[in-house]
Each structure stands twice: as C-alpha cells, then as structure tokens.
Amino acid sequence: MPDLKESIKSGIVTMMREAAFNVPRDVKEALQRAYEIEDNPVARANLEAILRNIEVSGKTKLPMCQDTGTPTFFIELGEDFPLKSELRSLIEEAVRTATSEIPLRPNAVDPWTYKNSGDNTGRYVPIIHLELVPGSEMKVIYLAKGGGSENTSKLYMLSPVLGLKGIKRAVIDAMIDAGPKPCPPIVVGVGVGGSADMALKLAKKATFRRLDEPNPDPKLAEIEQELLEKINSLGLGPMGLGGKTYALGVKIEWAHKHPASLPVGINTQCWAFRRSEAVFDSNGNMRLLVPP
Amino acid sequence: MAEYRLKTPVSEEDVRKLKVGDIVYLDGIIITGRDQVHRRALELAAKGEKDKVPVNLEGMALYHCGPIVKKIDGEWKIFGFGPTTSARMESVEADFIREFKVRLIIGKGGMFEKTTQAMKEYGAAYLAYPGGTSAVATSAVKRVVDVHWLDLGTPEAMWVVEVENFGPTMVAIDSHGNNLYTDVLSKAKKAAEEIKAKF
Incomplete structure (x- = not known):
C-alpha cells in the first residue's frame, strides 16, 4: 500500500507545518480576551507582541517560536486501521522531512554526549504515545512541546x-x-x-x-x-x-x-501552543481538525 | 513608563535613563550569546586572553538566543530569533558584564540578585523580550553580519546580527537595583500562602 504510507507521511508533515505557524483558534481567542481585559501597560505590551507574532507567523511562515519543540504524537489507532507495523518509521521520516523543509530547530540531543542528532529524531524521539481504540481510523494529535x-x-x-x-x-x-x-x-x-x-x-x-x-x-x-x-x-x-x-x-x-x-x-x-489534530481514514485521507 | 528607541552600542548614560517598566526598541548590532558563549568567553578572560573573543562587546547588547538558521546560496539566513531562558546564565552573567562591559542583556524569564547587583554597579539593564515571539523578532532582522564559534553548534554560536526596530522589549532589571520579576514574584508568593490557607 504505497499510497497509504505516502499519504500518512505527507499528512504528518502538513500537521507539523500547520502547528509551526499557527495556534489553535480557541488559544488565539483567549489571548485576545486577555489583552482586552488587561490594564497593566507591561502586560498589554507583552500580549500585543504575542498577538502580533501569531499574525506575522501565519503570514510570513516564520516559525512561531525559535524553540520549535520536541515532536510529540498522541495517536489513537483504530484496531482495523490497515497500517501498523511501519508507523514509527513513517513518523520518523515525516519528522526528518519537516525539520529540513519548514525548517525546524533540531532539538534531539544525546543526554550523555550532548550530541545533537540534527534532525529531531533519536532514541524514543519523536515521542509517540499509542493507544489502540475500536474502529478503522487513526486520530493523531501532534504537539511541538517547547523546553x-x-x-x-x-x-x-x-x-x-x-x-x-x-x-x-x-x-x-x-x-x-x-x-x-x-x-x-x-x-x-x-x-x-x-x-x-x-x-x-x-x-x-x-x-x-x-x-x-x-x-x-x-x-x-x-x-x-x-x-x-x-x-x-x-x-x-x-x-x-x-x-x-x-x-x-x-x-x-x-x-x-x-x-x-x-x-x-x-x-x-506555553502560550505558543503548537498543536495540530487530524483523522486519517483507512485510505489515508486526512481531515485536519486543529488548526484552524 | 517611557518608550525609547536606542541604537547599539549604547552609552552608560543611555542605560542609566532606563527604569523598570520602560519599553525599548533597538537598532544596530545585537550579539547572541547563550550558555556556551558565556563559558568560552569567560574561560578566555580567566586566562588573560580576552583579545581572543572575536567581537568587542563594550556597550553592546547581548541576546540570550539560539537562532534557527539555514545557509542559502552561501549566506546565513535567520528563521527564528526569539529569546531563550536567561536564568541559565545567572551564575555567570555578573562576571560577563564586569569582564566585557556589555550594557544590555536581552532574554526572557529574568535574572536574579547577582546580575541585578552587577547591572547596578557597572551600568547595564536587562530587557525582556516577550517569550516565544520569534516571528516578530525575525522580521526585525536586517542581516547576519558575521558568526563566530560555529564549532559550538548553530544555536550556541555567537551570531552578529543587524536589527531594525527590534522589540518591544521591556526593562525588567534596571541599573538602579530594581527587578520587576522578583517584585512580581514576591507579591505572588504572599498571595499564594493566603490562597493555600483557605483551601
């Protein structure tokens, strides 16, 4: 099933790209409300910069934050979803592609030698939490978690x-x-x-x-x-x-x-809540739920 | 609360004007330095080899930042230029200010007693750049002028960057011994004890 693999891989790159330049709508709205009720001038300046940053990042495709995070995935895998065995290697490939294309900062470091792997992959990284659920779809939540x-x-x-x-x-x-x-x-x-x-x-x-x-x-x-x-x-x-x-x-x-x-x-x-959520059906078609 | 636009290098007089809560925008050269730049520069200073530090830091703005960079057609381009956590540099920043006479330290999350004292003594200020607002910071970058100590890795290297209208930064530690972070935190600690007692 080369198509299914390909669409999962490119779907995950898309999820990572979406998260790098956007925050979910509810987060943006909450930040906007925080700005509206604030009367402390330093706090207002901070919130204004944050809101402007979200806008600039979305428009210019510059990463929201220079710490593009540890790639973390929460996956609910349908028991009848047709692909399981190569999931980790597909996600790793997607992370490598996303790291070089977006680009993301390489954040996977060996804790003993401090050597950076250079592509956001390494031992147990990307971090994947996998849960088996009934059904034939796969739900993926991607989180770029800052240090x-x-x-x-x-x-x-x-x-x-x-x-x-x-x-x-x-x-x-x-x-x-x-x-x-x-x-x-x-x-x-x-x-x-x-x-x-x-x-x-x-x-x-x-x-x-x-x-x-x-x-x-x-x-x-x-x-x-x-x-x-x-x-x-x-x-x-x-x-x-x-x-x-x-x-x-x-x-x-x-x-x-x-x-x-x-x-x-x-x-x-952090306020720069870089998260995306998507559902893949058994043919590999992706529905992006968050953002927008 | 005042708003300033300063061009680097800055004079002691300029820095002494700044008070906590003021807002500052910067033009000119900013130099990045995080953990490893501090370590190496201070090691050289300790050996009496300060001249081996490739940039004259006097009056300059040192930015706690590990940028995202990519070399395109032989030229470095910056894609991420937001601040990193300054607290990691607390143990060495006072020495760094004394040795290299930097006047502005830019970062996020604030610094503590030792740095506050050094800023008072030598005439320096800490500017808080809103954490995570990397896209705004990146759009203030005009060009990468130079890079040194690339052997430390790209986030840890010393990047010499020309910026225009870099900000907003907020004066969070001034050269008069005021520290907005510790003020806010000590009030919060008191409030927390009252809240916890009522649970």
Whole structure:
C-alpha cells in the first residue's frame, strides 16, 4: 500500500507545518480576551507582541517560536486501521522531512554526549504515545512541546489524606515555582491518579481539551474554574512581569489510583501552543481538525 | 513608563535613563550569546586572553538566543530569533558584564540578585523580550553580519546580527537595583500562602 504510507507521511508533515505557524483558534481567542481585559501597560505590551507574532507567523511562515519543540504524537489507532507495523518509521521520516523543509530547530540531543542528532529524531524521539481504540481510523494529535514550558512540569506524589486540598495546593505551588519560566499565559494540565507516569501523561493530555470546553464532570469543571481564578489572582501575569492573566485555562484529567497513592502531575503549556489534530481514514485521507 | 528607541552600542548614560517598566526598541548590532558563549568567553578572560573573543562587546547588547538558521546560496539566513531562558546564565552573567562591559542583556524569564547587583554597579539593564515571539523578532532582522564559534553548534554560536526596530522589549532589571520579576514574584508568593490557607 504505497499510497497509504505516502499519504500518512505527507499528512504528518502538513500537521507539523500547520502547528509551526499557527495556534489553535480557541488559544488565539483567549489571548485576545486577555489583552482586552488587561490594564497593566507591561502586560498589554507583552500580549500585543504575542498577538502580533501569531499574525506575522501565519503570514510570513516564520516559525512561531525559535524553540520549535520536541515532536510529540498522541495517536489513537483504530484496531482495523490497515497500517501498523511501519508507523514509527513513517513518523520518523515525516519528522526528518519537516525539520529540513519548514525548517525546524533540531532539538534531539544525546543526554550523555550532548550530541545533537540534527534532525529531531533519536532514541524514543519523536515521542509517540499509542493507544489502540475500536474502529478503522487513526486520530493523531501532534504537539511541538517547547523546553521552557516542559521544564516547569511537576509531579507530586501526595499523601492520600491530603485529598482535594492537597491537589489544589500543589497546583498553586507549581505556578509559583514556574513563575515567568514557561512563557505565560499558559495552559495548565492537571493529571490526577493512575501512577507517577500516568499522572504526567494525563496532565499533558488534559491540555488538549479546548479552552472553551469545560470539564464534562460539573464538579471538576468547578474546580478547574476555581483554580484558574486563584492562579490569575497571584498577579504573575503574562511573562511573569505582572498583570491579570497568567493562565488561559486549567484542565483536569484523572484515572483511578492505588489506595496508598495520590499522584498529581502538572503540565505547563506555553502560550505558543503548537498543536495540530487530524483523522486519517483507512485510505489515508486526512481531515485536519486543529488548526484552524 | 517611557518608550525609547536606542541604537547599539549604547552609552552608560543611555542605560542609566532606563527604569523598570520602560519599553525599548533597538537598532544596530545585537550579539547572541547563550550558555556556551558565556563559558568560552569567560574561560578566555580567566586566562588573560580576552583579545581572543572575536567581537568587542563594550556597550553592546547581548541576546540570550539560539537562532534557527539555514545557509542559502552561501549566506546565513535567520528563521527564528526569539529569546531563550536567561536564568541559565545567572551564575555567570555578573562576571560577563564586569569582564566585557556589555550594557544590555536581552532574554526572557529574568535574572536574579547577582546580575541585578552587577547591572547596578557597572551600568547595564536587562530587557525582556516577550517569550516565544520569534516571528516578530525575525522580521526585525536586517542581516547576519558575521558568526563566530560555529564549532559550538548553530544555536550556541555567537551570531552578529543587524536589527531594525527590534522589540518591544521591556526593562525588567534596571541599573538602579530594581527587578520587576522578583517584585512580581514576591507579591505572588504572599498571595499564594493566603490562597493555600483557605483551601
């Protein structure tokens, strides 16, 4: 099936290109709103520069941010999707092509020798999270995750007796620790439960939910809203230089947990939320869902 | 809050005028330097071989930036020119300011006590470039004038770049001991304790 392989490869290059020059519409709208409600002049200047940058990047096809991120894929692979065995090598090829054509900054470095592979591939890179689901389609979420905002991610293995209070406090602590570092306004993903690794994965996954889409569980939606208000009341503002908006949204995902554990993973996502989502049907036709 | 347009190199007088919260646009030459440029330049200074640093940095603007570059028809072109996290350079920046007399440090995320003190003592300021706004920064690039120390890799090399109307940058540390980042953060820390107590 040479056509199917070819269309997946070129589809993924397209996804990476879309993400390099755009942010999803809900993120752009949230940044615009943050600008409108802001009266701190430094914060306004920051938000104005961010909004102008989104526009310039889209028009000139210059990458949104010079840190073009670690290529990360969350894939829901239909059990009846006709291609599985060569998926990783196809994605690697697409990443190499995208890196040279767009161009992207090579960000895959050997942690022992600090040698840069030069093409954004390497051991376990691109990072691929694969889940098997029913059906014959393949859904791909691509995330170009910047180093600055990944560095402020946190894992808290709380004592279960602390419960909800402990979770909320952990989120506030993580924001104070992050300060200006993750290029705010950020999206905050909170993963609760599962295991240490699962909580962090859920935290990253949580950030993919649209900003204008509240948690389907009304109780969790309320916690998300409360945390968002409290985080913004810290006054850290855009770029940590003061102002009304530090976070654009707080998103919670959860899993059942061990009775003795309360893992809380926190993922911080910079305003330059370079993410694309697409569905490939079994013939390889791609429907791009995000952006626009 | 004032707005300035400065041309590099800048004088001590120009820098002393700047106050936290001011907005600055730059014209002229900007020199990139991140982790490895600091390390190598300071090693040379320690050996008394400052003259081996290929650019005279006095009065210049040092930019914490690892650009995206590509050589097209024998000429370097910049595709990404946004700031990197300045905190990584905190341990060495005060020495760098003292040794090389740079007047402006541009970056993101801010710097701390030691750098703030050095800026006060030697007359330098920290300009915050809005993090991630690489496309805007790239469109302010006129040309790559030169590049040194390419053996460090393209993000770590020392790029000499001519810019026009580069900004907006915000004065986040001035030469009078004020640091907007630490002010904002210490207020936030107090607020956080109150919020946490009420959960």
